[in-house]
Amino acid sequence: MTSRDVARAAGVSQAAVSLVLSDKWRGRVSEAKAAAVRGAARELGYRPNLAARSLRLGRTRTALLVVPVLTTEFFARVHTGAARVAAEHGFGVVLYPSPELVGPAPDPFASASTALDGVIASSMAAGALSTLRDGGLPLVMLDSDPADPQAAATVNLDIPAGIRDVTRHLLELGHRRLVHLAADVDSWTFTVRARAVAETVRAAPEAELATVRTRIGVPDGEAAARAALTGPGPRPTALVCDDDILAAGALKAARRLGLRVPQDLSVTGCDDLPLATAVEPELTTVHLPAEEFGATGMRALIAALDGRAPTSVTLPVRLVVRGSSGSAPE
Structure with a gap:
């Protein structure tokens, strides 16, 4: 299979095929012809000779x-x-x-x-x-x-907006004692998640937030949730988890403590992994594309x-x- 075959199938010149497949077609080949070239290449299973192209470029x-x-x-x-x-x-x-x-x-x-x-x-x-x-x-x-x-x-993903939305969702449901199960990872993404949770809870009247940091894993999430739910003081009514894996651990902790979700405790995640619909009840979360x-x-x-x-x-x-x-x- 050669570029000539692709050109013939797409009804264009070999030069056009070369421009499209090297992503240099803009302003030189019409969008319709570029789409035709890509479609023909897919249908024919054409792959450019990358070694030869590398030598040229x-x-x-x-x-x-x-x-x-x-x-x-x-x-x-x-x-x-x-x-x-x-x-x-x-x-x-x-x-x-x-x-x-x-x-x-x-x-x-x-x-x-x-x-x-x-x-x-x-x-x-x-x-x-x-x-x-x-x-x-x-x-x-x-x-x-x-x-x-x-x-x-x-x-970037607009994770701060998503975390604010999920935290606001819990506050609108009447939750005022919240715990953030925070991933114990030193990275920008988890820093902005923590900031978004804290700022949203701070803006709500009479709302309280505690933070429990933990490694990312189902057993880690379970242990952190158990500690949050059995510690001194009034029990929290909602857990905001940094990702779905931690949330799955939190659901496991709630079940083993005899707590009903969501009647006694609400749990949320972030990512919208397949795991989010594999657990019971299915997980409220933030979908990340x-x-x-x-x-x-x-x-x-x-x-x-x-x-x-x-x-x-x-x-x-x-x-x-x-x-x-x-x-x-x-």
Whole structure:
């Protein structure tokens, strides 16, 4: 299968095929013809000769995606979105996890600057980036401080808005004793979540907030929730969890303590993983568009590599109300 076959199927010239598949078609090929080329390439299963193209362009056509872990559905979806856009532009993606959220990690190559074109990284794996930052590669940060001076662009989810929405939802249900089960991870994303919860509760009359920090895991969430629910003083009526995994642990703790959800206790999460509808009751949470998150990050990196100024983006999130939240007990 050659570019000539794609050109024939799409009804365009080989030059047009080359422009479209190298993402240099804007202003030179119409959108309709570009769509026809991409469609023909998909149907024919055409893959450009990346080795030959790399020699011509002086590029490896390879991007590195740095994530903290591969054991959660969220980052698997981020990779899916990034890899889809990369494939559309003739790029490959090397996935580089940073286990245990620690760093700095060693350079994954003998020299990243010669093996890669650019890097996309989650703020949760920022500790692994010290070597890569020094390599001068274009860097797009995900879920990270927009003021990062070394990032060509940042792509964020509007998690503060989502956390405010879920906290406000609980307050509107009458809850005034809330506990934030906060991920014990030193990263920008969890800092802004904590700030959003605290500011929202502070604005509500007579509302109180306690914070329990914990590692991310179902057993960790269960232990933290049990401590919050059995500590001194009046029992909290709502748990605001930093993610769905912690919320699943909190639901387990409530059940083992004989508490009914949501009649005695409301529990909320963040991410909207498949886990959110696997638990009973199903979890009220904040939906994060993980696949589009990864795709947008890859588009920003490709823009930087093409000499275009990438735009920092914040993607919207949304509150999903399910059975784990209800009116505060009287």
